[in-house]
Amino acid sequence: MPADRNVMRAPKGMLDVLPPESARWIDVIERFASRAERFAYGLLLTPIVEHYEVFARVGETTDIVRKEMYEFVDRGGRRLALRPEGTAPVVRAFVQHRPPTPWKVWYLAPNFRAEQPQAGRYRQHWQLGAEVIGIDDPDIDVEVIELLWGFCHDLGLRDVRLLVNSMGDADSRARYREVLLAYWRAHEALLGDEMERAEANPLRILDSKRSDWLEMLERAPQLGEYLTDASAAHFERVQEGLRALGIPFEIAPRLVRGFDYYTSTVFELTSGALDTAQNAIGGGGRYDRLAEEMGGPAAPSIGFGSGIERLLLACDAEGVLPVPPPRLDAFVVDLVGVADTTRLLAELRESGLAADRAYGGRSPKKQFTAADRSGARWAVIVGPDEAKRGMVAVKDLRSDKPQCEVRREEIAAWLLTGKDEAHS
RNA sequence: GUGGUUGUAGCUCAGCUGGUUAGAGCGUCGGCUUGUGGUGCCGAAGGUCGCGGGUUCGAGCCCCGUCAGCCACCCCA
Numbered sequence: 001m002p003a004d005r006n007v008m009r010a011p012k013g014m015l016d017v018l019p020p021e022s023a024r025w026i027d028v029i030e031r032f033a034s035r036a037e038r039f040a041y042g043l044l045l046t047p048i049v050e051h052y053e054v055f056a057r058v059g060e061t062t063d064i065v066r067k068e069m070y071e072f073v074d075r076g077g078r079r080l081a082l083r084p085e086g087t088a089p090v091v092r093a094f095v096q097h098r099p100p101t102p103w104k105v106w107y108l109a110p111n112f113r114a115e116q117p118q119a120g121r122y123r124q125h126w127q128l129g130a131e132v133i134g135i136d137d138p139d140i141d142v143e144v145i146e147l148l149w150g151f152c153h154d155l156g157l158r159d160v161r162l163l164v165n166s167m168g169d170a171d172s173r174a175r176y177r178e179v180l181l182a183y184w185r186a187h188e189a190l191l192g193d194e195m196e197r198a199e200a201n202p203l204r205i206l207d208s209k210r211s212d213w214l215e216m217l218e219r220a221p222q223l224g225e226y227l228t229d230a231s232a233a234h235f236e237r238v239q240e241g242l243r244a245l246g247i248p249f250e251i252a253p254r255l256v257r258g259f260d261y262y263t264s265t266v267f268e269l270t271s272g273a274l275d276t277a278q279n280a281i282g283g284g285g286r287y288d289r290l291a292e293e294m295g296g297p298a299a300p301s302i303g304f305g306s307g308i309e310r311l312l313l314a315c316d317a318e319g320v321l322p323v324p325p326p327r328l329d330a331f332v333v334d335l336v337g338v339a340d341t342t343r344l345l346a347e348l349r350e351s352g353l354a355a356d357r358a359y360g361g362r363s364p365k366k367q368f369t370a371a372d373r374s375g376a377r378w379a380v381i382v383g384p385d386e387a388k389r390g391m392v393a394v395k396d397l398r399s400d401k402p403q404c405e406v407r408r409e410e411i412a413a414w415l416l417t418g419k420d421e422a423h424s
Numbered sequence: 425g426u427g428g429u430u431g432u433a434g435c436u437c438a439g440c441u442g443g444u445u446a447g448a449g450c451g452u453c454g455g456c457u458u459g460u461g462g463u464g465c466c467g468a469a470g471g472u473c474g475c476g477g478g479u480u481c482g483a484g485c486c487c488c489g490u491c492a493g494c495c496a497c498c499c500c501a
Contacts, residue, residue: 063499111501116425118495127501258500280501307501335459368461383459397461
């Protein structure tokens with residue numbers, strides 16, 4: 001990071017992504033889009049801001065809503081908030097437009113949370129996600145998990161753990177909450193200030209990382225023991241499905257996730273290669289009541305979000321998905337300073353080649369230096385001698401093959417052919 | 425919000441127990457070569473040492489504050 005003077009800088013916890021690093025982002029996004037489309041999910045774009053109430057529905061006891069939202073009042077006096085998470089806007093769009101179900105969508109969106117930045121945690125982060133609205137079937141749970149799991153595999157990630165759990169239905173949780181709350185009360189001394197949170201949402205204490213709580217947490221009553229028959233059967237079917245696909249998973253009894261809306265199946269992907277505190281690279285679950293809570297029809301649903309910054313951190317840790325090399329085909333070197341150079345460059349680009357040139361009347365030497373740094377495969381040299389004969393010179397910058405001449409009007413086709421041969 | 429830690433050129437860093445003109449490597453730009461890059465040689469630009477205050481004859485170095493980065497808690501992607 002540059003030393004801080006009076007220069008402008010990005011807001012705290014928000015990152016710029018510059019080339020060539022940004023090429024990896026294109027890579028990640030394209031791989032996700034490709035897989036999601038193969039799974040028959042369509043892209044959903046929603047506004048970056050929503051009415052405050054859209055996110056308030058996500059839960060009164062979630063920190064993200066309570067104290068981490070970027071809120072503002074617009075000029076019309078409306079209370080708006082920057083999106084802190086991806087699911088609520090999707091459900092809002094669903095209840096607003098009422099598309100036919102099951103509604104399968106994927107998204108790419110920045111999320112904003114006013115929390116303290118640390119490794120793998122930023123105030124703006126990008127999530128790729130997918131949601132299926134309006135269907136309650138363990139098989140769709142499996143499909144959604146498969147989408148996320150396969151995507152991580154597509155990136156080259158191998159050191160990934162899939163954690164699954166079931167939050168049960170409302171009946172399951174009501175019974176469990178009472179038992180759990182009684183347990184917390186028995187440990188009030190250890191919980192201290194957090195007792196208030198335990199009262200408000202007993203489940204939220206379960207996934208704490210505090211080492212002094214470890215023993216208490218391990219001995220806590222488990223949600224799985226309080227599942228209704230229907231919930232247990234659903235969860236069992238999900239596990240069968242994962243086994244059928246050969247996707248390894250671990251049941252994490254204390255995995256409860258951070259949003260109030262979760263019901264039934266919940267899951268999380270963690271990277272074992274990441275030695276930072278924030279090692280979850282994706283997570284989600286069922287939210288069977290959210291659509292109703294937003295004033296829509298009953299629409300049991302499931303989805304997940306996956307943070308691009310963390311995926312890339314995990315890729316770095318595993319040494320996969322390197323920055324792709326520049327894909328420039330040609331660099332035009334102009335030795336004559338004629339308008340035909342401009343025309344030639346335009347022709348190459350229109351024919352589908354990636355091409356560039358130097359500007360500012362650089363010396364041949366500097367132009368070749370620029371050509372080299374551009375990573376281009378060929379230098380196309382427009383020189384006075386060749387021009388008289390209707391030719392251009394072509395130099396292969398990545399080999400020691402002697403320079404050759406090609407007819408001016410055939411250069412684009414010649415390069416395209418050479419490019420194809422290089423790929424085969 | 426809480427705690428720890430760091431802050432010297434675009435980047436990575438050096439700078440002795442405070443001592444006078446703050447250095448290196450890489451990168452950038454120019455030259456050796458305006459018809460040939462990658463390696464070589466020469467040179468240049470670029471820093472109010474994060475910012476503010478204090479201590480001192482003197483502060484990049486010490487003290488206080490502040491801002492920012494990093495890391496952790498909380499929580500999450």
